[in-house]
Amino acid sequence: MDIKSVMMAIACALVGGIAGWFVCPGQQLRAWEPPISHELLQSVKNVIPVVVIGSGPAGLTAGMYAARFGYKTLVVTGDKPGGALTETTWVENWSGIEKQLGPDIMQNLQAQAARFGVEFLYDVVAKVDFSKWPYALELEDGTTLHALTVIIASGSSPRKLGVPGENEYWGKGVTTCAVCDAPFHKGKDVVVIGGGDSAVEESLQLAPYARSVTLLVRGDTMRAAATMKKRLEAVDNISVIYSVEVQKIIGNDDEVTGVEILNKKTKEVFTKAVSGVFLAIGHDPNTKMLGGQVELDDHGYIVTLGRSQQTSVAGVFAAGDVQDPVYKQANASVGYGTNAAIDANSFLQHHGFNSEVLRNLEPQYFEAFLQDRIEVAKIENLSDLKELIENTQGLLVVDYYAPTCPSCMQMLPAVEAVAADLKDNVTFVKVDTSESMDIVKEYKVAKIPLLMVYSNGSLLARYNQAMNKHELTEFISSFIE
Numbered sequence: 298m299d300i301k302s303v304m305m306a307i308a309c310a311l312v313g314g315i316a317g318w319f320v321c322p323g324q325q326l327r328a329w330e331p332p333i334s335h336e337l338l339q340s341v342k343n344v345i346p347v348v349v350i351g352s353g354p355a356g357l358t359a360g361m362y363a364a365r366f367g368y369k370t371l372v373v374t375g376d377k378p379g380g381a382l383t384e385t386t387w388v389e390n391w392s393g394i395e396k397q398l399g400p401d402i403m404q405n406l407q408a409q410a411a412r413f414g415v416e417f418l419y420d421v422v423a424k425v426d427f428s429k430w431p432y433a434l435e436l437e438d439g440t441t442l443h444a445l446t447v448i449i450a451s452g453s454s455p456r457k458l459g460v461p462g463e464n465e466y467w468g469k470g471v472t473t474c475a476v477c478d479a480p481f482h483k484g485k486d487v488v489v490i491g492g493g494d495s496a497v498e499e500s501l502q503l504a505p506y507a508r509s510v511t512l513l514v515r516g517d518t519m520r521a522a523a524t525m526k527k528r529l530e531a532v533d534n535i536s537v538i539y540s541v542e543v544q545k546i547i548g549n550d551d552e553v554t555g556v557e558i559l560n561k562k563t564k565e566v567f568t569k570a571v572s573g574v575f576l577a578i579g580h581d582p583n584t585k586m587l588g589g590q591v592e593l594d595d596h597g598y599i600v601t602l603g604r605s606q607q608t609s610v611a612g613v614f615a616a617g618d619v620q621d622p623v624y625k626q627a628n629a630s631v632g633y634g635t636n637a638a639i640d641a642n643s644f645l646q647h648h649g650f651n652s653e654v655l656r657n658l659e660p661q662y663f664e665a666f667l668q669d670r671i672e673v674a675k676i677e678n679l680s681d682l683k684e685l686i687e688n689t690q691g692l693l694v695v696d697y698y699a700p701t702c703p704s705c706m707q708m709l710p711a712v713e714a715v716a717a718d719l720k721d722n723v724t725f726v727k728v729d730t731s732e733s734m735d736i737v738k739e740y741k742v743a744k745i746p747l748l749m750v751y752s753n754g755s756l757l758a759r760y761n762q763a764m765n766k767h768e769l770t771e772f773i774s775s776f777i778e
């Protein structure tokens with residue numbers, strides 16, 4: 298036994314088991330638990346038994362299981378409903394299905410969860426307060442929800458390079474989503490940065506559109522799976538350059554025109570002319586809204602205790618990429634989501650939340666469990682749209698989308714929710730650009746999602762970025778006098 302182990306053994310014998318400050322051999326680290334009693338709920342409004350933060354495979358599965366256990370369950374979708382899988386194309390390793398489009402998988406999963414009674418709030422959790430129970434979650438619009446249990450399944454966000462030009466040209470050629478932007482690089486040269494499965498996937502998605510795809514790998518080898526590399530080698534217009542680092546992204550103010558690359562072996566710096574820079578350099582877990590109230594590991598992933606999804610706060614569970622630094626697979630996330638809901642059920646049962654207690658609590662449930670959404674009318678003919686623009690009194694918002702555009706489809710529920718909120722002041726319509734080419738040509742729609750805002754026939758704004766409900770409300774409200 299080394300000296301450290303001896304010290305630990307003595308400390309464990311003296312205080313460790315009582316204080317729970319560190320894990321002793323054979324001892325399970327216990328979560329911190331605030332006072333929990335049914336009395337504490339007496340005067341609390343906006344109560345929800347199970348709140349899931351995030352709507353990827355982990356979140357939707359957790360929601361489905363929790364609802365199936367019989368709990369009123371709310372999934373707060375975040376600003377990318379459906380999560381990362383909605384930004385991919387064909388998935389061939391989703392268990393039980395040979396090959397299916399990522400967005401379709403997520404739509405099916407959401408429909409399945411909804412069939413068990415899961416409610417969806419197309420909003421973002423901005424802050425949490427886990428210092429006392431029931432746990433408080435503040436949405437971006439300022440609403441506070443009170444949860445008996447929380448399942449954090451907020452996923453991870455793509456990493457950025459941190460080089461000059463990256464922020465300046467973000468959305469103007471620099472992106473992390475090939476499936477969204479590949480068609481804008483038809484016949485052009487692009488680079489993909491990274492050496493993992495995502496980088497290969499992005500390259501394969503770009504190859505049918507771009508003239509050439511150059512994969513820039515910082516090391517001597519790629520960490521992508523052998524099967525993925527094989528698929529890469531089979532495509533003629535993809536090439537790989539190893540041991541290189543992008544130092545700068547160059548542009549002409551409007552769009553990317555090239556990248557400055559360092560050859561790490563020769564120290565030579567050269568410029569490559571490209572129209573697109575696709576980043577695939579890994580992800581960071583989304584934990585900002587937790588404000589440090591849940592224990593994270595050195596890389597920012599939520600720590601779960603033992604063989605459970607329990608976080609360092611009792612009744613708060615984590616599932617999926619936000620707590621998984623190793624496997625990061627959609628299939629694995631489904632498992633974590635399942636476990637988290639089972640853990641949440643045990644927690645609620647342990648604290649006596651049987652069906653009778655929950656029925657008594659129903660008058661305090663979150664009123665807006667059913668967020669108002671209205672079906673936005675779809676316009677298919679150019680003449681109908683022209684007439685609408687000319688004759689609509691007050692504000693008219695036209696949402697251009699396509700079923701194959703993930704960010705458009707992710708924004709659609711937010712558009713429907715805002716359309717319901719602002720129905721007295723604003724008319725919303727949508728145009729499917731894949732069906733209405735005459736409209737696309739007439740209004741020069743080159744990139745989607747696109748919102749065009751009119752007031753009494755005059756165009757006030759064209760806006761080309763995806764927005765969440767909060768951003769959309771602020772954007773549209775700024776035109777209401």
Ligand code: NDP
Nearest residue numbers: 458491492493494495496498515516520577578579624625
């Ligand atoms: P990974 O973490 O696997 O790979 C990130 C890559 O980016 C690595 O090659 C890394 O280089 C490189 N990188 C990191 N930082 C920089 C930087 N600053 N500059 C240049 N390169 C950098 O992330 P992925 O997103 O590719 O994959 C995440 C997980 O998702 C994996 O488990 C993967 O298997 C899975 N996945 C599976 C898919 C499938 O099965 N079809 C598709 C996509 C993802 P280095 O190797 O030198 O560290």
